Amino acid sequence: MHPNNYSSASGLSKKAWARLTTLAAAVLLAPAAWAQAPANDDCAGAVTLTPAFTCTTVAGTVASATQSQAPIACNGFTSSTARDVWYKFTATSAAHTITIGSAFDGVLEAFSGSCTTLASMGCADDNVSNSSESITLSGLTIGSTYYARYYAYGSAAPTNGAITACVTALAANDAEVQAIYALGKTPAGTPQTVQAVIRNAGSTPLSGVPVTLAVTGATTFNNSQLTGNIPVGGTATVTFTNYTIPAAATGTNTLTVSLLADDNLTNNTQTYSQLITTNSFSYVSNTATINANNSVGFGATATAAFVVRYNTTVARRLTSVVANIGDPASVGNTVYGVVVSSTGAVLGRSANYVVTTADVNQRRTFPLTTPVNVAVGDFFVGLVQTPSISTQYFPMSYVPQTPTRPGTFYTISPFSATTGGTLTDAASQGFGIFVVEATADVATGTSAALNRAISLYPNPSTNGVVTLDVRGANAQGGLQVQVTNTLGQTVYTNTQLRDNFENKLDLSHLSAGVYTLKVKVGNDYTIRQLSLTK
Structure with missing residues (x-):
């Protein structure tokens, strides 16, 4: 189900942008628009649907339909026209679900009463195209007749007006x-x-x-x-x-x-x-499929952030933010990872990054320019989008979740690179899970300076090749790394590490498992845990 969409104040999804484009377009009626209207073009001709415990569809069409009532404001949007067709059913239980499917963006509205005394019972307008709209009605009177109408969103008649409709009876105990x-x-x-x-x-x-x-x-x-x-x-x-x-x-x-x-x-x-x-945190189920079309963004001139809240029971050191970049229109635009406080203040960020074609619908790691130490409790990481170089873009991938978990996914709009902004809970928008991950090590060792200087990614690694990024260690002697397994056996050493450099470690010869990585300078050291998931 395609969830609600941000308003112009807080951002726009692809659905919202497509609708603005549709409403702005001037459309000339083709000769097909003058064809005979469907038999159920108005309430009096409503097609009867018979409730069943499974969806038994009745085929229909909105082709050549005319408007019988004004469009309803539904889910934050109001169509410019409502060329509707009508259905009716007799309630066989106290609750029923009406479902109408189509290959276009449709609006479904249900009514009680008669054709001359219709009272709206609600509407559904969640999907952009090639899907269905459903309304569940409760508190119905068995034996009474209820009505529904369906129409295409926007001013243009759909190329394929075919629809299917059904009414299902709800089980008593479900x-x-x-x-x-x-x-x-x-x-x-x-x-x-x-x-x-x-x-x-x-x-x-x-x-x-x-x-x-x-x-x-x-x-x-x-x-x-x-x-x-x-x-x-x-x-x-x-x-x-x-x-x-x-x-x-x-x-x-x-x-x-x-x-x-x-x-x-x-x-x-x-x-x-x-x-x-x-050391990784994410709310996305490990087996979830990320659809490239499920992405959201803000206005073309906005600088704004999508933020996710995590919690740690031990002090950690944030080294990078990982985000899945959606929408091919993101290519060429600048984004970056960010860490903010519970009040939206900027605690750290990555360098600016210009999205490439290879990044589309892929997770991208944004190393923080300076690692951020977080105490026990909540911490907040996110992806910032900057003003578009040309047209609107939607960089933030999401995985649908209904209902969206409250107090977890936020937006900041407008967002300042220096001062941040105000966190707004995005749960009410219903997008689902923002695909933003945090990489946060439990840093231990004898040197706080060395702790701050070391970043390790990707972690976990699927091929055994990792980057040990050393920045500002100011090592007086040689930097070296030692990797041990869970038995305490040394399985890898490298005495040629460089400061202010991305050191590549090839551990592809090691088996999958958890390893301890120890970086040493003289008598000082810092320790990280590394997971190989081959």
Whole structure:
């Protein structure tokens, strides 16, 4: 489902920009527009849909339809026209879902009453194209007739006006696992807080629904919680007891949230994949696919930031920000990684980076010019977009999540490179998970200066080749690195490290696992954990 879109004040998604373009275009009616209107062009001719427990579609079209009512303001947008077609159904239960699919951006509105006394019950306008719109209606009177209309968004008639429509009856007892809130990448040895959003997708209120979390893989854990009262169409968020990933753990965890069997078995389970790292944080499930079309951006003249909040239970040293760059229009534009405080003040940043074609829909590492030390608690990292060199661009990739986790994903607009700006929770916009990761080492050793001078990336490494970036170590003697395995055996040494240089370490001969990397200058040293995930 394509979520809500930022306003001009806080940013625009591709959907919003496409719509502004559509509304601005002048369209001449083709001869096809003069063809005969569909039989269900107005309410009186509404096509009957028969409710069923599965979606049994009825084919139709909006081709040559005319407007019977003014467009409705829906999901923050109002179409310039509403060339609508109509459907009706007789309620067989207290709740039903209307779904209409099309290859164009459509708007769906539902009504109670008769054709002469229609009362709007809500609307749906979430998807740009080639998808469907759905409305779930509750509190219906069995035996009463309800209506729905559907029309193409914008002033131009769609090239392909074909649609399909159905009405499904809701099961009486139907709890759904709607979302899992967890880290998709997390350092070993850290406590994990997992939440699940449970939705009442049935036609009767629910209370005290048992919800179980099972963790398998590198960690084994089970916990169950009960929901509170959940009204029809409502949600409840449950928080499971924390579990801690063992410090020496490697590999992945599979998080499975499940419900007891009810009247609908298709939505009782959801899984989330969690990659165990030495120093990386991310909310994106390790198995999630990132769609290049799922990207957001701000106005063409804006400097603004997309920010993600993480939490650490030990003091860490942030060395880089990783962000997935979306939208080919980002190529040639300048972005950079940033670290801000809980009040939006700038704590650190990377150098400016001009996006290349090779970066599109790829994760890009932005090394911080000066590592940032973070204390126990929350820390905030993000991606900043600068004014466009030509047209609007949408650099920030996201993974859809409904509902979007609150208090986690933020925007700052406008954003100042020196002073930052005000954090605004983006959960209400419904985009989902911003693909912004943090690389934060637990720095130990005898030299605070050496701790600050060392950055190690990528970590984890999938091919065994890593960069040891040394900046400002001011070493009086030779810099050297020693890598040991979990048995304490030295498996790699290099006595030719250079200061103010990106030193490449080829550890491709080593097996997958966790290693300790020790950088030494005379009697001083600093230690990092390195994960190889071949």
